[in-house]
Structures are given as C-alpha cells and as structure tokens.
Amino acid sequence: MELHRFRRELDVWLDDHADELAPETGLDHAAVPTLDDHMAQIAKVRRLTFDAGWARWGWPERVGGLGGTSLVRAYLSEALTVRDLVYSGVYSMPEVLGPSVIAFAPPELSATMLPPLLRGDEVWCQGFSEPGTGSNLGSLTCRSVRTDDGWRVTGQKVWTSLAQYAQRCVLLTRSGTVESAHRGITALFVDMDTPGITPRPIETMHGEPEFCEVFFDDVLVPFDRTLGKEGDGWAFAMDLLPYERSTSLWQRAAFLHRRLADALAQADADLIDPAKLGEVTQLLYAFRARSRATVHRMAAGEPLGAETSIDKVLLASSEQAVFDLVGDALPEAITLGDDVTSTRWRSEFLYSRAASIYGGSSEIQRNIIARRLLDLGNDR
Amino acid sequence: MSGSTLEGADLALFERSVRAATEQHTGDALDAALVELGWTDALSFDTRAAVSRLFELQGEACARSSALGRVVAFALDQELDDATAIVLPAIGRVDAPAVGGRVRGLATSVRASMFVVATTAAGFAGSTVDTATLETRVVHGVDPELALVEVHGEIARPDAGAVDWVAAVELAQLALAHELVGVSRRALALAREHALERIQFGQPIAMFQAVRHRLAEALVAVETAAAVIDAAWLDVTPVTASMAKASAGRSARVVAKHCQQVLAGIGFTTEHDLHLYLRRIWALDQLFGSSAVLTKRLGQDLLASRELPPLLPL
Numbered sequence: 001m002e003l004h005r006f007r008r009e010l011d012v013w014l015d016d017h018a019d020e021l022a023p024e025t026g027l028d029h030a031a032v033p034t035l036d037d038h039m040a041q042i043a044k045v046r047r048l049t050f051d052a053g054w055a056r057w058g059w060p061e062r063v064g065g066l067g068g069t070s071l072v073r074a075y076l077s078e079a080l081t082v083r084d085l086v087y088s089g090v091y092s093m094p095e096v097l098g099p100s101v102i103a104f105a106p107p108e109l110s111a112t113m114l115p116p117l118l119r120g121d122e123v124w125c126q127g128f129s130e131p132g133t134g135s136n137l138g139s140l141t142c143r144s145v146r147t148d149d150g151w152r153v154t155g156q157k158v159w160t161s162l163a164q165y166a167q168r169c170v171l172l173t174r175s176g177t178v179e180s181a182h183r184g185i186t187a188l189f190v191d192m193d194t195p196g197i198t199p200r201p202i203e204t205m206h207g208e209p210e211f212c213e214v215f216f217d218d219v220l221v222p223f224d225r226t227l228g229k230e231g232d233g234w235a236f237a238m239d240l241l242p243y244e245r246s247t248s249l250w251q252r253a254a255f256l257h258r259r260l261a262d263a264l265a266q267a268d269a270d271l272i273d274p275a276k277l278g279e280v281t282q283l284l285y286a287f288r289a290r291s292r293a294t295v296h297r298m299a300a301g302e303p304l305g306a307e308t309s310i311d312k313v314l315l316a317s318s319e320q321a322v323f324d325l326v327g328d329a330l331p332e333a334i335t336l337g338d339d340v341t342s343t344r345w346r347s348e349f350l351y352s353r354a355a356s357i358y359g360g361s362s363e364i365q366r367n368i369i370a371r372r373l374l375d376l377g378n379d380r
Numbered sequence: 381m382s383g384s385t386l387e388g389a390d391l392a393l394f395e396r397s398v399r400a401a402t403e404q405h406t407g408d409a410l411d412a413a414l415v416e417l418g419w420t421d422a423l424s425f426d427t428r429a430a431v432s433r434l435f436e437l438q439g440e441a442c443a444r445s446s447a448l449g450r451v452v453a454f455a456l457d458q459e460l461d462d463a464t465a466i467v468l469p470a471i472g473r474v475d476a477p478a479v480g481g482r483v484r485g486l487a488t489s490v491r492a493s494m495f496v497v498a499t500t501a502a503g504f505a506g507s508t509v510d511t512a513t514l515e516t517r518v519v520h521g522v523d524p525e526l527a528l529v530e531v532h533g534e535i536a537r538p539d540a541g542a543v544d545w546v547a548a549v550e551l552a553q554l555a556l557a558h559e560l561v562g563v564s565r566r567a568l569a570l571a572r573e574h575a576l577e578r579i580q581f582g583q584p585i586a587m588f589q590a591v592r593h594r595l596a597e598a599l600v601a602v603e604t605a606a607a608v609i610d611a612a613w614l615d616v617t618p619v620t621a622s623m624a625k626a627s628a629g630r631s632a633r634v635v636a637k638h639c640q641q642v643l644a645g646i647g648f649t650t651e652h653d654l655h656l657y658l659r660r661i662w663a664l665d666q667l668f669g670s671s672a673v674l675t676k677r678l679g680q681d682l683l684a685s686r687e688l689p690p691l692l693p694l
Contacts, residue, residue: 379589
C-alpha cells in the first residue's frame with residue numbers, strides 16, 4: 001500500500017477506534033503508570049493494529065507481513081506517537097531488531113518469530129553491550145562454545161532494554177578468541193526461558209527500569225538459532241545499527257514535537273524565552289528533516305551507513321534542547337510536582353539526559369563522522 | 381512556480397555549466413555567463429534547480445553576482461531590464477526597503493534605475509526610480525568582495541502596483557540559505573585540508589580528537605542546514621523559508637567558529653583564503669534577516685499563537 005492511502009485510511013481507523021486504543025492508565029487516571037502499564041498498552045496497541053492489518057504493512061510477506069514500502073511503518077509509529085497511544089522510549093524495538101533478523105536468520109525461524117513480535121504477543125531484547133564493552137563492541141567477551149548439542153553461552157550483558165519482559169534475545173557472543181576482535185563474534189537468537197538466563201532490572205534516574213543486566217550461565221542455544229554463520233556477528237551488528245537510526249528516530253522526533261507542543265500550550269508565557277523557543281523549534285525541524293530523508297533512503301533500498309551518525313547527534317541535541325526548554329517552562333512539574341502529569345514531565349526530562357549517551361555516545365558519533373565522513377584518517 | 385523540471389542528464393549538464401561559471405567568473409562577468417548558460421530561463425521553469433544549484437555553487441566559489449536581485453524580481457513578477465537593479469532590505473532587516481517614502485536598503489549592483497518595494501497601508505507596492513534621485517554607496521565593510529551597494533533616499537508614491545513581497549522574501553531566504561551552505565562546505569573543506577597537512581607533535585593535527593570533533597561538529601551543522609532547506613522546498617511558506625535561512629545562518633556561524641579555530645594563526649591572516657569565506661558568512665547572515673532575528677521572531681510568533689508549525693509530513 002502506498003503511503004498517502006495508508007495515512008488517510010489509518011487516520012480514520014485510529015479515530016474510529018480511539019476508545020479501544022486508549023490506555024487504561026495514564027494522564028486521566030489517578031495513579032502514575034508503571035513500565036508494566038506501558039508494556040501492556042504497547043502490547044494491546046500492537047495486537048489491535050496487527051489484527052486490523054496496519055502493523056503488517058511494510059514487512060515482507062514471508063514473515064507474516066503484507067509487503068509494500070517501509071515508509072508506512074514509519075507513519076504508523078508517528079501516528080500512534082502523536083496520539084500519545086504508546087510509550088515512545090521502547091516502542092520501536094521491532095523496528096531496530098526485525099529487519100536484521102529477517103536478513104540473517106534461517107527463513108523458517110524468521111517466519112515463525114516475526115508475527116508474534118509484530119503482534120505484541122512477544123518482546124525481544126538486544127544483548128550487545130557488556131560491562132567491559134560499551135562503545136568498543138569488538139572487545140566483547142560473552143563466550144559461546146561449540147558443543148555436540150549446540151552453543152554453550154556464558155557471560156554478562158548490560159543496558160539490555162526490556163530483558164525482564166522479553167521472550168527472545170538477539171545476542172552477540174564471542175565464538176573466537178578475544179584477539180580475533182570483530183572477526184570472532186557470532187550472533188544468536190536465544191529463548192529467554194532457557195535455563196541459566198537471569199535478567200536483573202537496573203534502577204535509573206528517570207524512574208522506569210527499562211534496562212537490565214543479563215547473566216548467562218552455561219546456556220544451551222541450538223545451532224539453528226545462529227544468525228548468519230559463525231563469525232558473522234560483526235556483520236549482523238553493522239547491518240542492525242542503521243535501523244536504530246531510521247524509523248525509530250522518526251518516531252522519536254514525532255514524540256518530541258508532540259511534547260514541545262504540549263509544553264507550549266501549558267507553560268506561562270513569561271517562562272519561555274522566545275529566542276530559545278525559536279531555536280528549539282528549528283532544531284527539532286532540522287532533526288525531523290534529516291530523519292525524513294533517511295527514512296526515505298531506507299525505503300528506496302539505499303544502504304544506510306556512517307552518515308546516520310549525524311541523525312543520532314541531532315536526536316541527542318534536539319531531545320536535550322526540547323527538555324532543557326521544558327525544564328524552564330514548567331518548573332513546578334519538573335522540580336516539585338508529584339502528580340501524574342508532573343511525574344511524566346520529570347521522567348521525560350531526566351530520560352533526555354541519556355540521549356547523548358545511549359546508542360553510541362555523541363563523542364563516538366563524532367569520532368565516526370571524523371573518520372568515515374570527513375576522511376580524517378584513523379585515529380587509533 | 382515551475383512547469384517542467386530539469387532532470388537526469390539535463391540537470392547534471394546545467395549543474396556543470398553553473399559550476400564552471402561560478403568558478404571562472406565573478407561580478408558582471410558572472411552575470412553575463414549566467415544569461416549565456418540559460419540560468420535566467422531556468423529560474424522560471426525550474427525555480428528550485430536554478431536557485432539551489434547557483435547559490436550553493438556561488439557560495440562554494442565565494443563568487444558574486446546579481447542573481448539575488450534576479451530571484452527577488454522573479455518572485456515579484458517583474459521583468460527587469462539590464463539597466464534596473466532591485467533594492468533589497470536594509471542590513472539585518474526582512475522588511476521591504478521603503479516605508480512612507482523613505483528608502484533604506486541594499487543592492488547587488490548600481491544600475492541606471494532602481495526598483496523599490498514599499499510597505500503601504502494596503503500591503504506592498506513597487507516603483508521604478510531614477511538612481512540619480514537616490515544616494516548610493518558601494519560598501520567596503522566586512523566583506524569588500526561582495527561589493528554590496530547601500531541605497532538611501534526618498535521616493536514619491538509607489539506607482540508600479542501591488543507586488544507579492546512575502547513571496548520575494550521566501551525565495552530570497554531560500555537562495556541565501558543555499559549560498560550559506562555552499563560557503564560553509566568550502567570553509568570546512570579548507571579547514572579539513574589544513575588539519576591533514578599541519579604537523580605538530582610529530583603528527584597531523586587531524587589526529588587530535590579536539591580537532592576532529594570540531595570538524596565533525598561543523599559537518600553536522602552543514603548537513604543540518606542542508607536538511608532544513610530540502611524540507612523547506614517541499615512546502616515553501618514564510619515559516620519554512622525563514623527557518624531555512626535561520627538554520628543556514630546559525631550553522632554557517634558554527635562552521636566559521638570551528639574552522640577558524642582549527643586553522644588557528646594562519647586562519648586569522650589574509651595569507652590563507654579562509655577569511656574570505658568567514659567574511660561572506662557574516663555578511664550573508666545579515667541579508668533578509670539574521671539567524672538571531674529570524675529565530676527570535678519565530679519564537680515570538682509561536683508564543684503568541686501557542687502552537688508549533690505543523691509537522692513535516694513523511
């Protein structure tokens with residue numbers, strides 16, 4: 001289905017089903033929604049949009065999709081976000097993990113696993129970072145050893161979003177020697193209920209325990225759960241990274257636009273500096289313009305690469321600029337309020353501090369821009 | 381604004397001719413070359429291609445032409461002969477150059493007559509006046525190579541009828557935004573070259589992370605402005621054109637700051653070309669509204685309406 005028709009028909013459907021789609025907890029309710037509530041709401045919205053077909057468009061037919069341009073996936077995420085139907089921070093996980101799993105997994109595995117993900121029956125998590133492996137992914141040490149039964153995995157991951165909810169984990173493991181660096185990495189598709197896996201949520205300053213550390217103790221993973229071949233883990237990770245920076249950033253930009261509009265409607269005028277408001281609006285428009293171009297390039301089948309580091313830098317600077325402005329515009333909500341509305345503003349303000357850290361810090365992005373886009377030579 | 385568009389090989393050929401013209405000529409010679417290669421015609425049948433290609437390349441070459449006046453005349457729907465120049469807003473301003481008979485403006489060159497747009501009670505109206513009745517001064521200023529002309533004086537009641545000044549501002553702001561991106565790209569290229577050649581502590585300074593990050597920030601700034609301009613062309617309005625100009629101006633200033641710091645001492649001299657590009661940035665940022673003024677004005681409008689501009693559609 002092409003974008004314009006999808007947009008028109010989806011908008012009508014969302015309006016017609018507004019009551020069904022609305023969260024059961026949230027701003028109209030007395031209690032502050034928890035991450036459990038957000039996850040339940042996301043699952044409900046995925047189920048309703050999948051069963052009505054919307055969440056299947058833009059995904060290949062061989063994994064339960066209805067085919068067509070990936071632009072409609074970006075629009076679906078935007079439409080749900082501007083209507084405030086989904087918790088933005090973790091909504092886009094299928095957009096990040098889905099495409100690379102489709103590309104690397106055995107066809108029967110992706111055909112089985114994608115539909116429950118897209119329908120919200122299951123949650124996936126991404127086991128990449130480790131305590132000793134932040135930005136330097138090639139140094140990871142979570143060990144996978146070939147045995148007669150399959151891979152035996154032992155090690156620890158960290159910053160694994162939603163591991164406590166996840167049924168599956170897309171896991172990078174060290175199958176070669178540590179010296180083999182990026183060559184000796186193998187990607188596995190792991191069932192989270194396998195004996196030996198222990199996720200532990202990490203308490204963060206914004207109040208939602210989205211991230212976990214995950215311990216793997218002699219975990220058996222069948223060989224047919226290998227993504228690509230042994231040693232393809234680095235290629236898998238490189239394939240995946242741009243997906244973190246296309247549809248999901250477009251969705252985040254829609255969220256920021258919605259929340260800046262909310263702040264502008266709610267704040268006392270004398271608490272907003274017009275010059276700052278103008279600059280933040282322009283910056284957000286710039287982020288959106290950049291992201292739009294990236295989403296269109298992806299839909300046209302163009303390879304995405306290092307240039308998406310610019311998108312990530314713009315996400316960080318615009319998200320922090322928006323919430324810096326909100327901090328001054330709504331000081332009671334950010335600093336004092338303990339009601340539902342204030343708690344949400346404060347959580348979002350605090351979460352924005354992480355935007356220049358997660359998914360490759362702004363410094364790492366600048367290193368990539370310098371080396372790959374400006375061709376300044378290798379600095380290591 | 382445009383009937384057919386330049387595409388594929390035609391667009392590539394057009395771009396090559398414009399590049400050659402801007403690299404080889406400046407001033408009156410560039411104006412003549414642009415007429416020769418058909419840029420003036422292209423302006424009417426593919427406005428976006430004509431404006432975006434010329435101004436970006438003119439910026440990269442740090443060349444000067446009367447094209448900004450041509451663009452304004454086109455948006456005002458005025459057929460200008462070679463003997464007439466358009467009066468642009470005064471430095472730092474967006475408003476039409478004449479109010480209540482008093483003219484304060486700029487021009488890209490001195491011609492026998494000047495076309496002046498005035499703000500009137502009913503809107504905007506234009507008139508052609510004999511340049512001899514006005515005071516003109518070729519500006520040295522921060523960017524002598526740009527050779528702007530300051531125009532002062534009094535005019536009688538405008539007589540050329542109503543004109544669409546808002547459309548002229550939109551198109552001029554987009555043109556200047558492209559030019560600022562072109563100047564920025566070239567300034568960044570010069571700084572990059574220097575960083576790779578300049579050896580200190582036994583290695584090119586491009587190996588130092590502080591230098592690399594400044595240049596990376598400069599590239600982010602350039603690409604940010606370019607993305608905003610592309611988006612603005614999808615839906616040209618006073619708000620999107622002004623955001624494009626403001627973003628390009630702010631980005632260019634970021635580029636100027638980082639590049640001059642990377643070039644350090646030599647970048648403060650006239651022995652290296654960088655100063656020409658920095659001067660151009662500071663001058664262009666002040667034409668048709670500086671980034672600071674346009675940004676504050678946008679914020680004031682948003683505060684008054686309490687609404688953000690509509691989302692950029694996918």
